[in-house]
Amino acid sequence: MAKFELRLIEVINETHDTKTFRFSLENARMDLLPGHFIMINKMLDGKLVRRAYSISSSPLEKRFIDLTIKRVENGVFSNYMFDNAQAGDIFGIDGPYGKFVYKDSDDDVLLLGAGCGAAPLRAILKYILEKKLDINVILLHSCRTPDDLLFRDELLKLEKENKNFRYAATLTRVKGDEWKGCIGRISREMVEENVKNKDNTLFFVSGHVKFGNAMMEVLDELGVDKGKVKEEVF
Numbered sequence: 001m002a003k004f005e006l007r008l009i010e011v012i013n014e015t016h017d018t019k020t021f022r023f024s025l026e027n028a029r030m031d032l033l034p035g036h037f038i039m040i041n042k043m044l045d046g047k048l049v050r051r052a053y054s055i056s057s058s059p060l061e062k063r064f065i066d067l068t069i070k071r072v073e074n075g076v077f078s079n080y081m082f083d084n085a086q087a088g089d090i091f092g093i094d095g096p097y098g099k100f101v102y103k104d105s106d107d108d109v110l111l112l113g114a115g116c117g118a119a120p121l122r123a124i125l126k127y128i129l130e131k132k133l134d135i136n137v138i139l140l141h142s143c144r145t146p147d148d149l150l151f152r153d154e155l156l157k158l159e160k161e162n163k164n165f166r167y168a169a170t171l172t173r174v175k176g177d178e179w180k181g182c183i184g185r186i187s188r189e190m191v192e193e194n195v196k197n198k199d200n201t202l203f204f205v206s207g208h209v210k211f212g213n214a215m216m217e218v219l220d221e222l223g224v225d226k227g228k229v230k231e232e233v234f
Helices: 076-083 115-130 152-161 188-193 209-221
Strands: 003-015 018-024 037-044 047-054 064-070 090-097 108-114 137-143 165-171 201-207 229-233
Touching (some): 003 064, 037 064, 047 076, 064 076
Antiparallel strands (some): 003 018, 018 064, 037 047
16 A cells, blocks of 8 residues: 655644544545545654544545544544644555445435544545535434534535435434434434435445444344445444
8 A cells, every 4th residue: 555644734623522634635646435544653752653544535635635533532643633733744644445435326325424433424425425426315423412513514514505415413412402403323213214215325334333233233124235335333
């Protein structure tokens, strides 16, 4: 796989514990597909620390790539990124990697994400919309609280601008009347009501292991062909 040194050009605050780090592609040419991940590395305290992160930007964007990173308690790399990384810093990158990728198809697309699992789904969504593919795409995103909703303003804007895109978020920890939307985890009923024809739909599942297992069980119960499903858990 190709190796590059990329320059950090912008840090974007997304939520209370998640940021997007934007890297310039001025000195690199990466053969990307939506859903790919890369390995990023940096010398920290004399040791080379290397981590895998999904690319959250569309591969049609040739000026930069976005990595959306959640701060992990006691996470050496994520804490460094949050506390020390700034525009101008250079990082080692290699890749891209992964089989959780979207390739142009006539099938509709259902994106199922939990938490930071929305990162590669954003890349897939933006690619489909930017390419103006004549298909329907739906994103169902599960989070704990309103403060955890990732890319929400952008997704609502994209939904208004694109008739073929629908977005719904559901929360598992809600206090009082702070949330008017769906409550609870993504259920079989939610999936079922958002699939017109399971034989003509591609499914992308992204999130933590427990979420991935639950969604794969739901899709199996609905009789979805395993060849129509891609899963990425972490």
